[in-house]
Amino acid sequence: MIVGEQKPIAEIIKSxxxxxxxxxxxxxxxxxxxxxxxxxxxxxxxxxxRLSFKKDHQEIEIDELTVERQCxxxxxxxxxxxxxxxxxxxxxACGAGVQAIxxxxxxxxxxxxxxxxxxxxxxxxxxxxxxxxGCGNCELATxxxxxxxxxxxxxxxxxxxxGSRNGKCEVAPDTDCAWQLIIDRLKILGQLDNIRSxxxxxxxxxxxxxxxxxxxxxxxxx
Amino acid sequence: MNSSSPSNLQQLLSDGKFVVTxxxxxxxxxxxxxxxxxxxxxxxVVDAVNVTDNQTAIVRMSSIAASVHILNQGxxxxxxxxxxxxxxxxxxxxxxxxWSLGIKNILCLSGDHQTFGSQPEAMNVFDIDxxxxxxxxxxxxxxxxxxxxxxxxxxxRMFIGAAANPFADPFDYRVIRLAKKIEAGAxxxxxxxxxxxxxxxxxxxxxxxxxxxxxVHILAGVTPLKSAGMARYMKNKVAGMDIPxxxxxxxxxxxxxxxxxxGIKICLETIAxxxxxxxxxxxxxMAIEWEEKVSEIVKAAGLKH
Numbered sequence: 116m117i118v119g120e121q122k123p124i125a126e127i128i129k130s131x132x133x134x135x136x137x138x139x140x141x142x143x144x145x146x147x148x149x150x151x152x153x154x155x156x157x158x159x160x161x162x163x164x165r166l167s168f169k170k171d172h173q174e175i176e177i178d179e180l181t182v183e184r185q186c187x188x189x190x191x192x193x194x195x196x197x198x199x200x201x202x203x204x205x206x207x208a209c210g211a212g213v214q215a216i217x218x219x220x221x222x223x224x225x226x227x228x229x230x231x232x233x234x235x236x237x238x239x240x241x242x243x244x245x246x247x248x249g250c251g252n253c254e255l256a257t258x259x260x261x262x263x264x265x266x267x268x269x270x271x272x273x274x275x276x277x278g279s280r281n282g283k284c285e286v287a288p289d290t291d292c293a294w295q296l297i298i299d300r301l302k303i304l305g306q307l308d309n310i311r312s313x314x315x316x317x318x319x320x321x322x323x324x325x326x327x328x329x330x331x332x333x334x335x336x337x
Numbered sequence: 338m339n340s341s342s343p344s345n346l347q348q349l350l351s352d353g354k355f356v357v358t359x360x361x362x363x364x365x366x367x368x369x370x371x372x373x374x375x376x377x378x379x380x381x382v383v384d385a386v387n388v389t390d391n392q393t394a395i396v397r398m399s400s401i402a403a404s405v406h407i408l409n410q411g412x413x414x415x416x417x418x419x420x421x422x423x424x425x426x427x428x429x430x431x432x433x434x435x436w437s438l439g440i441k442n443i444l445c446l447s448g449d450h451q452t453f454g455s456q457p458e459a460m461n462v463f464d465i466d467x468x469x470x471x472x473x474x475x476x477x478x479x480x481x482x483x484x485x486x487x488x489x490x491x492x493x494r495m496f497i498g499a500a501a502n503p504f505a506d507p508f509d510y511r512v513i514r515l516a517k518k519i520e521a522g523a524x525x526x527x528x529x530x531x532x533x534x535x536x537x538x539x540x541x542x543x544x545x546x547x548x549x550x551x552x553v554h555i556l557a558g559v560t561p562l563k564s565a566g567m568a569r570y571m572k573n574k575v576a577g578m579d580i581p582x583x584x585x586x587x588x589x590x591x592x593x594x595x596x597x598x599x600g601i602k603i604c605l606e607t608i609a610x611x612x613x614x615x616x617x618x619x620x621x622x623m624a625i626e627w628e629e630k631v632s633e634i635v636k637a638a639g640l641k642h
Binding site: 268269270271272273274275276277278279280281282285286292294295298299310311312313314315316317319 | 502
C-alpha cells in the first residue's frame with residue numbers, strides 16, 4: 116500500500132486559512148489502512164479544525180466526504196458535487212490522489228493533508244515499513260524476496276557495507292540490515308550463489324531517473 | 338594484480354616489499370598549507386598517503402585537490418573516492434581528471450552515510466556501489482573505455498584499491514565479499530582498523546585458504562588510540578569499528594598523561610603481530626589528526642624498507 120501520515124495540524128490550519136468553505140476529502144484504500152486518510156481520520160480532523168477555528172473566533176464551514184479511491188475516475192466523480200460546493204479541497208489521499216483531483220477540477224484549489232511516505236506494509240499493528248521503491252525493474256528474485264535498493268541505506272547491490280553489525284544497519288540501530296536478511300534467507304533457500312558473483316550496476320531509466328513515468332496498456336485503451 | 342599502472346605503490350608491492358601507507362584528511366576549508374604540512378609529516382615515512390573523500394560525510398577540500406597538493410610535495414597519494422555523492426557520470430569524469438593530474442592510486446568506497454555528517458538533510462546518490470566503481474576503473478584502465486563502451490584517449494592507468502572490514506557482519510560473507518572485490522578488479526585492499534586480533538586472524542586465515550591473498554595485496558589497517566575516551570567513542574559511535582573491552586580497559590588502566598603512549602604501544606604490538614601473519618603485504622596507518630606520530634610508529638615498528 117501507499118503509506119502516509121497526516122500533516123501537523125498547525126500546517127493544515129495555515130494552508131486552509133485563505134478559505135471559508137473546505138471539503139475534507141478522504142480516501143478509502145491505502146491511507147485508510149494506515150490510519151492517515153480514511154473516513155475516521157476525516158471526521159477527527161474535521162472536528163479538530165472546527166474547534167480550532169471556533170477558539171480563534173474564525174468562521175469556517177467544513178464538509179466531510181470519503182471516496183473509495185481518489186486515484187480512480189469513477190470514485191472521483193462521486194466527489195464532484197461536494198468539490199463544487201466548497202472553496203477548496205483538503206485531500207487526505209496520497210500525492211497521486213491529490214494530483215488526480217487537481218487535474219480534474221481546474222478551478223478548485225487542492226491542498227494536501229497528509230505526507231505520502233512510501234510503498235510499504237503493516238509489519239506489526241501500528242508499524243509500517245517501506246518495502247518497495249518502484250524502481251521499475253524488479254530484481255527480488257535474485258535477492259530472496261528482500262529489496263536492497265529500498266531496504267539497504269546505501270542501495271548496495273553487491274553485499275553489505277562495513278557498517279552491518281549484529282543484523283542492524285549503521286544508519287539506524289532499530290533498522291535491520293537488508294543484507295543480513297538477504298544472506299540469511301538465501302542460505303535457507305540454498306541460493307547463496309545468487310550473490311556470490313558480481314551484480315552489475317542498475318539501469319535507472321525505468322525509475323524516476325528517466326523522468327515522469329507512464330504505462331500504456333494498449334489492450335485497455337478504449 | 339596484473340594491472341599496468343605506473344604507481345610506485347604497485348611497484349613496491351609487486352617487488353614483494355612490505356609497504357606502509359598513511360592517511361591525510363583534507364581540511365574543512367581551502368587552505369593548501371594544512372595539506373602540505375600533513376604531507377611533510379609523512380614524507381619519507383610512508384610509501385603512499387590516502388586522501389579521504391569527505392569522510393564522515395562532512396564537507397572538506399576535495400580528495401582530488403588535496404591529492405594534487407600531496408603529489409606536489411613529492412608523495413604519492415591514494416585518492417579515496419566514495420559513491421555517496423556522485424553518480425557514474427561524475428565518478429568517471431573525476432577519475433579521468435585525477436589521472437590527468439598525476440594521481441595513480443585510487444581507493445573505492447561506499448562512503449559514510451550522510452546522516453552521520455554535518456548536513457544530514459542532503460540527498461545521497463548511490464547510483465553505483467563500491468564494487469561497480471572498482472569494475473568501472475578496471476574497464477577504463479584495461480579495456481580503455483568508459484562504462485558506455487566509448488573508447489578513451491589516454492585511459493587512466495590507476496592502481497585500484499578497495500576496503501575490507503573483517504569486523505562487520507555477517508562474518509561468513511566477508512570473505513565472499515573480498516573475493517567479489519578481487520574479481521571486480523581490486524589490486525589492493527586496505528582493512529578497517531584492527532583491534533580485535535582474533536577476528537582478524539580468522540578472516541585472513543579464511544582468505545588465505547581461499548587463495549585470495551595471492552590475488553590481491555592486503556594492507557592491514559591500524560589506528561593508534563590517543564585516550565580511553567577516544568577508544569570508547571570509536572567503539573560506540575563509529576560505524577564498523579570493533580574495539581574489544583580488553584583494549585579499552587588497557588587504555589583506561591594508565592594515567593591520563595600516559596594514555597597516548599599506551600595507545601602507541603598497543604599499535605606497535607598490533608603491527609608486530611600482523612607482520613607475523615601470512616597474507617599481509619603492508620600496514621595502513623590511519624593516525625587521525627595525529628600525523629606527527631606516524632614517523633615514530635614507522636621507526637619503532639621497523640617498517641622502513
